[in-house]
Structure formats: C-alpha cells, structure tokens
Amino acid sequence: MPDAHSAGQLDTFPKLLARNAKMFGARPAYRVKEFGIWRSWSWAEAEEMISAFAKGLVLLGLNPGDHVAIIGRNRPELYSAMVSIQMAGGIPVPVYQDSVAEEMAYVLDHCGARMVIAEDQEQVDKVAEIGDKLPGLEHVIYLDPRGLRKYDHSTMHPFAEVEAKGRAEGDAADIARRCAEQGPDTTCVMLYTSGTTGRPKGVVLSNRNIVETSKASAEFDHLVGTDSVLAYLPMAWVGDFIFSMGQAYWTGFCVACPESEMTMQHDLREIGPTYFFAPPRFFEGLLTSVMIRMEDAGQIKKRIFDHFMGFAKEWGPQILDGKAVPGGKKLWYKLGGLLVYGPLKNTLGLTRVRVGYTAGEAIGPEIFDFYRSLGINLKQLYGQTEASVFITQQPDGEVRADTVGVQSPGVEIRIGENGEVYYRSPGTFVEYYKNPESTASTKDPEGWVATGDAGFIEPETGHLRIIDRAKDVGKMADGAMFAPKYVENKLKFYPDILEAVVFGAGREMCTAFINIDLLAVGNWAERNNIAYASYQELAGHPQVLATIADHVAEVNESVAGDEMLSGCQIHRFLVLHKQLDADDGELTRTQKVRRRIIEEKYSDLISALYEGSDRISTETEVTYEDGRKGSIKATLEIRDAVVVETGHKVAAE
Amino acid sequence: MMDGGSFVTPDGRTIGDVLMEVRNITLRFGGVVAIKDISFDIREGEIRAIIGPNGAGKSSMLNVINGFYHPQDGEIWFRGAKRGPMKPHAIAHQGIARTFQNIALFKGMSTLDNIMTGRFTKMRVPWWQQAIWTGPAEREEVENREIVEKIIDFLEIQAIRKTPVGRLPYGLQKRVELGRALAAEPKLLLLDEPMAGMNVEEKEDMSRFILDVNDEFGTTIALIEHDMGVVMDISDRVVVLDYGQKIGDGTPDEVRGNQDVIDAYLGVAHD
Numbered sequence: 001m002p003d004a005h006s007a008g009q010l011d012t013f014p015k016l017l018a019r020n021a022k023m024f025g026a027r028p029a030y031r032v033k034e035f036g037i038w039r040s041w042s043w044a045e046a047e048e049m050i051s052a053f054a055k056g057l058v059l060l061g062l063n064p065g066d067h068v069a070i071i072g073r074n075r076p077e078l079y080s081a082m083v084s085i086q087m088a089g090g091i092p093v094p095v096y097q098d099s100v101a102e103e104m105a106y107v108l109d110h111c112g113a114r115m116v117i118a119e120d121q122e123q124v125d126k127v128a129e130i131g132d133k134l135p136g137l138e139h140v141i142y143l144d145p146r147g148l149r150k151y152d153h154s155t156m157h158p159f160a161e162v163e164a165k166g167r168a169e170g171d172a173a174d175i176a177r178r179c180a181e182q183g184p185d186t187t188c189v190m191l192y193t194s195g196t197t198g199r200p201k202g203v204v205l206s207n208r209n210i211v212e213t214s215k216a217s218a219e220f221d222h223l224v225g226t227d228s229v230l231a232y233l234p235m236a237w238v239g240d241f242i243f244s245m246g247q248a249y250w251t252g253f254c255v256a257c258p259e260s261e262m263t264m265q266h267d268l269r270e271i272g273p274t275y276f277f278a279p280p281r282f283f284e285g286l287l288t289s290v291m292i293r294m295e296d297a298g299q300i301k302k303r304i305f306d307h308f309m310g311f312a313k314e315w316g317p318q319i320l321d322g323k324a325v326p327g328g329k330k331l332w333y334k335l336g337g338l339l340v341y342g343p344l345k346n347t348l349g350l351t352r353v354r355v356g357y358t359a360g361e362a363i364g365p366e367i368f369d370f371y372r373s374l375g376i377n378l379k380q381l382y383g384q385t386e387a388s389v390f391i392t393q394q395p396d397g398e399v400r401a402d403t404v405g406v407q408s409p410g411v412e413i414r415i416g417e418n419g420e421v422y423y424r425s426p427g428t429f430v431e432y433y434k435n436p437e438s439t440a441s442t443k444d445p446e447g448w449v450a451t452g453d454a455g456f457i458e459p460e461t462g463h464l465r466i467i468d469r470a471k472d473v474g475k476m477a478d479g480a481m482f483a484p485k486y487v488e489n490k491l492k493f494y495p496d497i498l499e500a501v502v503f504g505a506g507r508e509m510c511t512a513f514i515n516i517d518l519l520a521v522g523n524w525a526e527r528n529n530i531a532y533a534s535y536q537e538l539a540g541h542p543q544v545l546a547t548i549a550d551h552v553a554e555v556n557e558s559v560a561g562d563e564m565l566s567g568c569q570i571h572r573f574l575v576l577h578k579q580l581d582a583d584d585g586e587l588t589r590t591q592k593v594r595r596r597i598i599e600e601k602y603s604d605l606i607s608a609l610y611e612g613s614d615r616i617s618t619e620t621e622v623t624y625e626d627g628r629k630g631s632i633k634a635t636l637e638i639r640d641a642v643v644v645e646t647g648h649k650v651a652a653e
Numbered sequence: 654m655m656d657g658g659s660f661v662t663p664d665g666r667t668i669g670d671v672l673m674e675v676r677n678i679t680l681r682f683g684g685v686v687a688i689k690d691i692s693f694d695i696r697e698g699e700i701r702a703i704i705g706p707n708g709a710g711k712s713s714m715l716n717v718i719n720g721f722y723h724p725q726d727g728e729i730w731f732r733g734a735k736r737g738p739m740k741p742h743a744i745a746h747q748g749i750a751r752t753f754q755n756i757a758l759f760k761g762m763s764t765l766d767n768i769m770t771g772r773f774t775k776m777r778v779p780w781w782q783q784a785i786w787t788g789p790a791e792r793e794e795v796e797n798r799e800i801v802e803k804i805i806d807f808l809e810i811q812a813i814r815k816t817p818v819g820r821l822p823y824g825l826q827k828r829v830e831l832g833r834a835l836a837a838e839p840k841l842l843l844l845d846e847p848m849a850g851m852n853v854e855e856k857e858d859m860s861r862f863i864l865d866v867n868d869e870f871g872t873t874i875a876l877i878e879h880d881m882g883v884v885m886d887i888s889d890r891v892v893v894l895d896y897g898q899k900i901g902d903g904t905p906d907e908v909r910g911n912q913d914v915i916d917a918y919l920g921v922a923h924d
Contacts, residue, residue, distance in 0.1 A: 035802035147865055262812030
C-alpha cells in the first residue's frame with residue numbers, strides 16, 4: 001500500500017477518514033439510490049457530515065465510552081454515524097434491524113446504550129415498546145421522519161437536526177481532543193454474535209483488531225480505492241463491518257447502498273461491484289432463480305444454455321485458474337461468453353466482480369462450481385465475529401469447494417486433540433462484554449480462541465477443511481461418524497430444497513426434516529398444473545414428496561461414496577409444514593439452523609421418524625413479524641428413502 | 654354536530670374549514686332513486702368515510718362528487734364556490750383525484766408510467782413540444798418524475814418501478830392506483846373501497862398508507878369502505894347511507910352508538 005499508510009498513524013477510523021478526505025477528497029465514499037437516482041457523497045463531504053454529526057452527539061451529552069446502538073438497514077448516514085460516534089469517543093453497537101422488540105431489549109439493556117440511532121418509524125416503535133425496560137436510554141435519533149411527527153419529541157431528534165446543530169454550535173476542538181485520545185486499544189465497535197446457542201454475546205473489538213485485519217485482508221486480495229462494494233448485508237454482522245467500514249476506510253473504496261431490501265438484485269446490477277460478498281444462501285437462491293427462468297425459456301435458448309453450461313463446468317474453472325487449456329476449448333469458451341456467460345453475469349450483476357467471497361456456511365460444490373465456471377472469481381473464507389472475520393481464506397488460483405483456504409495473513413491455527421480448530425491473530429477480540437466467564441472459556445491466556453468447529457489441515461496443501469460444528473459432530477449408535485451439515489449441504493444443493501436438518505447422533509440411523517423452496521417448487525407446480533392453496537399444502541403434495549424422495553436417494557448414493565460418512569445416509573424423512581424462521585427462533589438472524597431448538601420444538605416429529613409411523617399430526621406455534629403468536633396444525637407424511645447398502649450395517653429396526 | 658370553525662381530533666390533528674359540501678343531493682336513474690336528499694360536508698384535512706350496506710348509494714355518491722354522475726337535484730360546493738355541471742377531467746383539474754373499486758390502471762404499462770399519467774393535469778407544455786422533446790418538455794418531465802419518485806418512495810414500491818402493473822398482485826396494484834391519484838397532488842382524494850379483496854396484512858399496510866398520506870401531505874380523504882374495523886380505526890367522521898338515504902353522521906363512536914345505524918348496517922339483534 002502507499003506510504004500514506006505510515007505505521008502508527010492510521011489506527012482509528014477518524015484518522016483514516018481524515019486521510020481519505022485529504023487524499024481522495026473528490027472520490028465517492030458512499031453511494032445510495034434514492035428516488036430512483038444514485039446519489040453520492042465524496043470523502044470530503046462525508047468527513048464534513050460525520051464531524052458535524054459527531055459534534056451534535058456531543059451536544060446531546062455523549063461521553064467517551066458510552067454505547068450507542070444503530071438500528072436500520074444499510075444507509076450511508078448510518079455507516080457514517082458509526083464514525084461520528086467514534087469521533088465523540090463513543091462505541092457504536094449495530095443491532096440486527098429485523099430483531100423483534102424482545103431480542104432488541106436484551107441487547108440494548110446489556111450494552112447500556114444511552115442513545116439509539118434508528119432508521120425509521122418501524123425501529124423507533126420497537127425501541128419505544130421496550131423503552132421502560134431501558135432506564136439508561138436517553139435519546140432516540142431517527143433518520144426517516146415519516147410518520148413520526150406526532151410522537152413525543154422530548155427525547156427524540158431527527159438525524160438532520162442533530163447534524164445541523166452540531167455544525168452550527170459544536171465544538172471542533174473538543175472532537176479533535178477526543179479523537180487524539182483514541183488509539184489502537186480503544187474499542188472500535190461492539191458486535192453481538194447471532195447466537196446459535198443461548199443469548200447473544202457482545203464481542204468487543206478494538207481498533208487494532210479491525211484496522212489490522214482490514215489492512216491485511218485488503219492486501220491479500222489487492223483491494224484498491226477504485227474498487228466498489230454493495231452493502232446489503234446486516235450492519236450488525238461482523239462481515240459487513242469489515243467490508244463496508246474497515247476495508248472501505250483502509251483502501252478508500254466506495255460503498256453503495258441499495259434503495260431497499262427488495263431492490264437489492266436490481267441495484268447490484270446497476271452498481272456492478274468489483275468486490276462482492278454473499279452467504280451461500282444468496283448464491284443458492286440466485287442459481288435457483290436462474291434455473292427456474294431457464295425452465296421457462298424457449299427450446300433454442302434452453303439448449304444453447306445447457307450446452308454452454310455443460311462446457312463451462314468442464315473447462316471454466318481451469319481457464320479461471322489460468323491453467324493450460326487447449327486453444328479450441330478456449331475459443332469455444334469465448335463463444336460461450338458471448339452467448340451465455342456474459343449476458344448471464346450481466347443479469348446477475350456480477351460482471352465486474354474481481355474478488356467474490358462466500359462464507360458463513362459450507363457451500364454446495366455444484367453451486368460453487370457453477371459460479372466459477374462462469375468466470376466469477378468466487379472464493380471461500382472461514383471466519384467468525386471473534387476473529388474480526390478472517391481466519392482462513394482462499395488465495396487466487398487455489399480455490400476449491402471443499403476447503404476454506406489457508407491462514408489469513410497474521411493468523412496462526414492449530415487443531416485441538418478433539419479435532420476442534422483454534423486460532424490466534426491480530427484480529428482476535430478483546431473480550432465478551434460483561435461476561436468474563438465466556439471470555440475465559442473461549443480465549444485462553446495465550447490468546448488462542450476455540451472456534452467450536454471441527455476440522456483438519458490437509459497435509460499436502462495446507463488448506464483447512466471444516467467438517468462440522470464440533471458439538472454437532474457425533475457418533476451414531478454403532479460408533480460411525482455423524483456429521484449432519486455434510487449431508488444437509490448436499491441436500492440443499494437441489495433448488496427444491498431450501499433447508500434440511502439431519503438427525504442421528506446416538507441413533508441407529510439418520511433421518512431428516514426438509515424445507516421446500518417455495519419459489520422453485522411453486523414454479524414447478526405452476527408448470528405442471530398442480531393446484532395448491534398454501535405453503536403447507538404444497539409441502540405435503542404427494543408429487544413433491546416423491547421428488548424430494550428422489551433427491552434424498554441421490555444424496556444417499558453420494559454420501560455412501562464417502563467411507564468415513566457412509567453411515568449418514570438418510571433412511572426416513574419428512575417435509576416440514578412451515579418454513580424454518582428466525583422469528584420463531586429456529587434460525588439465527590444470519591439464517592443458520594439452531595439444531596437444539598428445532599430438536600426440542602419438533603420432538604414429536606422426530607420420535608415419529610424413529611418410531612416407524614407413516615404419518616403424524618402436529619401443532620406448531622408460529623410468531624408473526626409483529627411479535628404476535630399463532631399456531632398451525634398439520635398432518636405430515638413420513639417417507640422412507642432409498643439407501644445404498646455399504647459395509648456399514650444398519651442395526652435392525 | 655361540528656358546525657363552523659375548526660376542531661382538533663383526539664390524535665392531535667387540526668381539522669380545518671369545510672372543503673366540500675353536498676347539499677340535498679338526489680340522483681335518479683330512470684325510476685330508481687339511488688341517492689335521496691343527502692347533505693354532508695367534508696372538512697379540510699380530515700379522513701371522511703362513507704359507509705353503508707350494498708346498494709346504499711356509496712359509489713353513486715362518490716361518482717357525484719367526482720363529476721361522473723350529475724344529480725337531478727342539489728348543489729355541490731367545493732372550496733367555497735358552487736360547482737356547476739362539469740366534466741370529470743375538469744373536476745380533476747380542480748384538485749379531486751380518485752381510485753376505483755375495480756382497479757383501473759393501464760395493465761401493460763409500468764408502475765412508473767402509470768403513476769406518471771397521474772401528473773397529466775399538471776403538464777403545461779403543449780403536446781407538439783412534448784412530441785419533439787424540446788427543452789421545456791424535458792424539464793417538465795424531470796420535475797414530474799421527481800414528484801413521482803417521491804410517491805414511489807412513499808408507497809415503498811421501488812422494487813416494482815419498472816414492472817408492468819398487469820403482472821403485480823392485487824394488493825400492489827391497489828397501491829399503484831393510490832400512487833397515481835396522489836401524483837395529481839389532490840386537494841381531495843376519493844378512495845373507492847381501497848381495501849376490498851385484501852388480506853389482513855395488505856389491509857394494515859393500506860391503512861398505514863392512508864393515514865400517512867393524510868398526515869404527511871395533509872390531503873383530505875373521502876373513502877368508501879366495507880370493512881367496519883378499518884373505517885372505525887382510521888376515519889375522523891363517518892356518513893352512513895342506507896337505501897340512498899343518510900341515516901347517520903358523526904365520529905366513529907357516535908355512529909357506532911346510533912340505533913338506526915346499528916339496525917341498518919350492523920343488523921338488528923334478535924332476542
């Protein structure tokens with residue numbers, strides 16, 4: 001990187017901001033689509049706005065060390081507000097904006113937030129609802145005034161007003177003094193883990209954690225100031241903080257915010273980011289929608305698509321990795337690019353992607369290869385909040401679907417005796433806020449952190465392979481290894497299957513819950529004139545069950561091929577009558593399956609799977625978006641799946 | 654009743670003077686009397702509901718206000734002046750916009766273009782200049798587009814900006830139609846059963862939008878609605894019609910307590 005990054009100077013966000021405003025003042029820092037037009041703020045404008053708002057916060061009484069919660073979707077004002085908070089000496093705490101009031105109450109109370117910056121009426125209402133549980137909360141600042149005019153304004157302030165007041169009356173010298181007091185050990189941000197188990201924990205990350213990690217990872221992928229990203233993932237998620245804040249401030253690239261959640265795909269296409277991150281779910285969903293559209297396409301189009309996609313599957317990844325490929329194949333691939341790959345990438349908004357990452361969960365190899373065969377440099381990384389994201393990542397040219405790459409720069413890894421992965425890095429978190437026991441049980445005195453994932457390092461390549469969550473990997477009744485996620489990922493490759501949960505620890509056979517993908521299955525039903533009135537009815541349709549049974553049989557065949565895991569074949573399954581949902585606590589806010597909760601909640605279904613009955617009636621509680629509860633009743637059919645006989649014997653039923 | 658002067662609603666909005674008054678309106682189709690000697694007023698800034706059982710004359714009343722039907726007897730006063738017989742488009746120019754019970758959008762056109770048609774009454778540049786896209790025409794288009802974009806943002810329909818409305822679900826089409834009516838920046842907005850055929854969630858959304866329109870733009874709204882729950886929740890005053898006659902007029906609470914209304918609309922209780 002250039003000399004401007006002279007060591008020791010650029011160790012906080014306010015300092016990076018000052019550098020960016022000085023060095024690339026006219027370049028865009030933020031873009032946002034509003035009223036149908038992309039508007040942008042230059043770094044110079046951003047600095048002016050950020051310091052004005054910081055002064056406004058000080059006027060409201062923000063003291064160094066205070067926590068300020070940020071609730072809303074990705075907006076330049078909210079990103080810049082985080083830096084304003086830091087300038088004023090406070091600690092930003094971004095909160096998942098789709099949390100229900102009760103979850104939000106826990107976080108706001110735990111961090112003792114004195115102020116909340118909320119995006120709109122929806123979020124303000126939630127905060128108001130839990131207001132009496134939060135004695136420490138003094139001010140609510142809101143961005144979008146719509147619908148809020150009649151609210152009690154004694155402790156509520158419009159964002160623009162705080163900013164304007166700070167600009168007019170604020171004390172710049174005070175801000176400068178507060179900024180000067182901060183260093184690498186000052187807390188940069190506090191992020192709450194999504195909590196696959198138990199209550200969320202507040203992960204305290206210092207400036208050193210974030211800035212060092214951003215620097216190292218930006219260098220690893222050669223990110224530069226002219227790169228661009230689309231910020232659409234939850235602001236409360238550590239990845240977004242690193243990509244849209246850390247790396248953006250370090251390299252000075254532009255962060256674009258979509259117009260609304262619904263328009264993300266369209267905005268992606270308009271922005272054409274060069275650096276893109278998405279969870280496997282996104283890539284799966286995108287692939288599903290492409291496949292559905294191709295099903296509906298004309299004969300000729302479909303045949304051209306099928307031919308070139310088949311060809312790309314064989315040669316695309318090799319061409320992308322720069323391996324030697326026969327000239328004829330290269331030429332044919334170019335033609336494919338003209339006819340299929342180019343237009344497809346353009347439609348998906350991925351034409352300019354130079355570095356693409358996926359993480360959070362394992363991605364199906366077929367899905368991964370699909371994107372790589374199109375020539376998109378999609379890579380995997382492995383990380384967690386406690387590591388400021390990066391633990392391992394894949395270097396260009398060493399990309400494989402089944403590994404998560406080599407150690408990120410500065411990270412040390414070791415594998416524990418039980419197979420659990422441990423790491424130590426400059427990004428390793430300071431502590432869990434107000435929770436010394438958890439801190440001590442996660443991070444040892446030497447700084448090694450337990451990831452909770454089981455894995456091993458491939459001796460030949462040095463790549464890390466993750467098998468499953470350490471606590472999920474178990475043994476079946478006969479001692480064979482049980483790794484549910486391995487099987488679930490295989491199932492989820494099918495566009496029809498949105499989510500799968502496999503059971504079998506301590507049992508003599510494996511069984512599964514399946515969630516159908518309404519988009520894919522609904523489209524199939526439409527094409528085949530299959531009438532259905534509800535998700536539940538579609539999920540229970542005999543033809544749907546038959547299709548899923550075929551998928552399960554195919555997965556069993558593939559699982560049987562792996563000697564170590566051949567015991568994980570699915571013997572019986574059912575298709576759930578409702579979609580697993582974060583509002584019901586079944587998934588985390590980052591859409592990961594919460595196995596324990598599902599096991600408890602659907603214990604009747606699980607016992608039916610193992611008892612051998614054909615059908616089971618059940619009643620399930622559901623939570624609506626506004627927090628009200630209801631229940632749905634259903635009778636589910638349980639199917640047996642075709643299992644491949646291997647050396648591993650299934651105990652007689 | 655609240656005669657003369659402004660008043661303040663329980664939720665703190667100030668309702669102004671009379672914006673529109675219909676006096677002794679009678680409308681006949683041949684021998685059928687659709688509306689018989691009805692008078693009521695609509696005040697500036699209020700949400701005024703017209704309710705009644707099927708065939709009570711609600712839609713006819715809206716069509717009279719809108720200028721689509723011409724009553725045989727009675728007077729209509731709008732903004733302090735008596736209104737003579739006028740064509741609907743002239744009334745639209747006066748600042749009255751409406752939505753329809755059975756959505757009347759251009760199915761093949763995008764959401765954006767549909768809402769843009771709502772700006773028709775505000776376009777000043779002659780058609781031939783628009784055709785050759787001269788400077789003034791372009792400027793005007795940009796100005797109008799800005800207003801339309803604000804409405805799109807307001808109604809949260811950014812994601813369907815370019816989607817032909819024929820492909821949209823019913824609830825969204827209703828929202829687009831509301832958008833088109835709003836584009837005319839009306840003084841008085843008439844909504845003909847804005848919630849008909851919607852599910853609970855869509856009804857809640859639509860109620861929210863109606864309240865927000867009233868609150869943000871200060872638009873006076875007169876609406877016809879079947880769903881009593883919705884009417885009672887969102888309107889300031891309610892007129893009740895039955896067989897073409899007015900049988901009640903007042904705040905939702907007053908109307909709810911009115912025995913004639915209970916008998917006619919909500920049904921007579923059987924002992």
